[in-house]
Amino acid sequence: MKIAIAGTGYVGLVSAVVLAHVGHHVVCVDVDETKIEQLKKGICPIHEPDLPELMTENFCRLAFTTDYAAAYSDKDIIFIAVGTPEKVDGSANMSYVYAVAEQIAASVTRDCVVVVKSTVPIGTNEKVEQHLKKHLKRDVAIEVVSNPEFLSQGTAIKDMLHGSRIVVGTDSESARRVIASIYENLDQPVIFTDRRSAEMIKYASNDFLALKISYINEIANICEVLGANVVDVARGMGMDPRIGDKFLRAGIGYGGSCFPKDTKALHWLGNFHDQELKTVKAAIEVNENQKLRLIKKARKYYSSFEGITVAVLGLTFKPGTDDLREAPSLANIPILLDDGAKVKAYDPCGVENFKRKVSGDIVYCATPEETLRDADICFILTEWPEVMELQPNHFLTMRRPIILDGRNCYDPGLMGDYPLIYDSIGRTIISNLD
Numbered sequence: 401m402k403i404a405i406a407g408t409g410y411v412g413l414v415s416a417v418v419l420a421h422v423g424h425h426v427v428c429v430d431v432d433e434t435k436i437e438q439l440k441k442g443i444c445p446i447h448e449p450d451l452p453e454l455m456t457e458n459f460c461r462l463a464f465t466t467d468y469a470a471a472y473s474d475k476d477i478i479f480i481a482v483g484t485p486e487k488v489d490g491s492a493n494m495s496y497v498y499a500v501a502e503q504i505a506a507s508v509t510r511d512c513v514v515v516v517k518s519t520v521p522i523g524t525n526e527k528v529e530q531h532l533k534k535h536l537k538r539d540v541a542i543e544v545v546s547n548p549e550f551l552s553q554g555t556a557i558k559d560m561l562h563g564s565r566i567v568v569g570t571d572s573e574s575a576r577r578v579i580a581s582i583y584e585n586l587d588q589p590v591i592f593t594d595r596r597s598a599e600m601i602k603y604a605s606n607d608f609l610a611l612k613i614s615y616i617n618e619i620a621n622i623c624e625v626l627g628a629n630v631v632d633v634a635r636g637m638g639m640d641p642r643i644g645d646k647f648l649r650a651g652i653g654y655g656g657s658c659f660p661k662d663t664k665a666l667h668w669l670g671n672f673h674d675q676e677l678k679t680v681k682a683a684i685e686v687n688e689n690q691k692l693r694l695i696k697k698a699r700k701y702y703s704s705f706e707g708i709t710v711a712v713l714g715l716t717f718k719p720g721t722d723d724l725r726e727a728p729s730l731a732n733i734p735i736l737l738d739d740g741a742k743v744k745a746y747d748p749c750g751v752e753n754f755k756r757k758v759s760g761d762i763v764y765c766a767t768p769e770e771t772l773r774d775a776d777i778c779f780i781l782t783e784w785p786e787v788m789e790l791q792p793n794h795f796l797t798m799r800r801p802i803i804l805d806g807r808n809c810y811d812p813g814l815m816g817d818y819p820l821i822y823d824s825i826g827r828t829i830i831s832n833l834d
């Protein structure tokens with residue numbers, strides 16, 4: 401099978417490398433010339449564990465180009481894996497997907513299958529098909545198949561190699577056979593359905609996970625008031641197999657490139673069809689408030705942040721990635737800076753991306769320990785391993801050891817009699833300071 405993939409982001413590049421790993425030859429297309437130049441030299445442009453190694457291992461089966469016409473002209477399968485970001489009204493911006501559809505239509509010289517891997521609103525595959533037909537330059541047959549992706553950043557390679565399922569939406573028997581053959585070397589259950597259901601499986605899955613997080617965050621907030629411990633509550637709930645123990649970690653809300661936009665996109669679509677999704681709306685609202693939970697807590701200790709030094713541990717939306725999309729750091733740090741705080745920040749991967757987005761009185765430190773020194777309060781925003789490994793005594797180099805832990809990294813019991821305040825999410829505050 402000759403394969404091309406449009407988009408070399410988290411999904412496109414990981415898909416390409418995994419497909420090359422199972423023996424396919426893949427041409428990766430992107431409009432970003434810098435990215436393509438890096439990739440041609442074997443440099444991986446994103447931080448994703450195991451990706452550079454697997455890319456190097458399978459480099460002989462990978463090619464990279466900005467020349468979409470040459471790339472698409474003679475392929476059996478063309479994946480669309482470009483972004484579908486949020487528009488100001490919350491709906492999904494489909495312009496990149498349709499632009500690729502037009503480029504494919506202008507370039508193909510033979511029958512092929514176009515696979516929509518990007519997360520797209522229900523009904524999009526049909527529109528992509530119409531777009532292709534409208535712009536086709538030659539008399540060729542194109543099948544459009546929905547094949548949403550379920551990988552998570554930070555574990556993308558593992559997720560794609562050992563995913564829980566592969567979802568394929570098509571009514572065409574021949575397209576079904578082509579897609580099945582692509583994935584035959586990945587030992588995963590394949591669910592065949594129609595295109596609209598496949599598109600909906602993706603949104604419904606992401607929105608359900610977002611909802612689960614918002615639910616446990618609301619439970620956490622009430623645990624704080626009522627003196628219960630949300631970590632124990634989540635453990636007790638999660639042992640019921642009907643609930644499951646995943647995605648019950650209370651914290652400062654979900655970020656990332658997908659949960660925020662995919663909840664808003666489905667909510668928008670529901671409203672558009674006069675079917676408001678009230679649970680999804682609640683998940684979105686809870687998350688907006690939760691992101692500012694530590695700011696609210698900090699105001700208990702400082703009525704103004706003017707002149708105080710805030711140590712921020714973690715900038716990315718989760719560990720294992722350099723991605724800052726919708727990261728709580730982007731909501732919190734500008735508020736601290738606007739209120740006159742000095743910020744010292746630590747992140748093992750996200751600093752360069754953060755500098756491109758936020759400027760101000762920020763000192764970037766090489767270690768969590770250096771970040772904490774002489775700070776008046778600490779915000780923990782990402783549970784990087786090196787942050788989780790800190791011991792209570794590491795916080796004693798702070799001018800005032802007030803730890804606001806947005807990721808519940810430590811057992812409050814370990815704080816013992818150390819002279820500090822430990823205020824986490826959904827658990828009793830340990831307060832050993834006067």
Ligand SMILES: NC(=O)C1=CN([C@@H]2O[C@H](COP(=O)(O)OP(=O)(O)OC[C@H]3O[C@@H](n4cnc5c(N)ncnc54)[C@H](O)[C@@H]3O)[C@@H](O)[C@H]2O)C=CC1
Nearest residue numbers: 407408409410411429430431432482483484518519549553
């Ligand atoms: N990031 C993630 O963990 C996951 C993302 N998804 C979905 O997959 C899609 C892609 O997401 P990411 O990989 O994160 O996006 P991304 O933003 O990392 O990458 C998209 C890439 O497409 C390129 N591009 C734009 N127009 C193009 C064109 N005409 N031809 C070729 N390349 C073009 C961009 O330059 C960029 O490199 C989205 O719909 C997203 O919702 C689905 C599952 C997981």
Ligand SMILES: O=C(O)[C@H]1O[C@H](OP(=O)(O)OP(=O)(O)OC[C@H]2O[C@@H](n3ccc(=O)[nH]c3=O)[C@H](O)[C@@H]2O)[C@H](O)[C@@H](O)[C@@H]1O
Nearest residue numbers: 549550551552553647648649651653654655656658717718
């Ligand atoms: O469509 C997508 O893009 C992807 O979105 C998520 O993957 P991702 O955003 O990479 O990362 P997650 O591990 O799901 O974390 C998302 C956010 O939720 C937060 N989270 C996660 C789990 C939890 O229990 N609590 C919690 O607050 C994380 O800190 C993070 O900010 C889904 O997990 C993937 O299945 C999906 O393919």
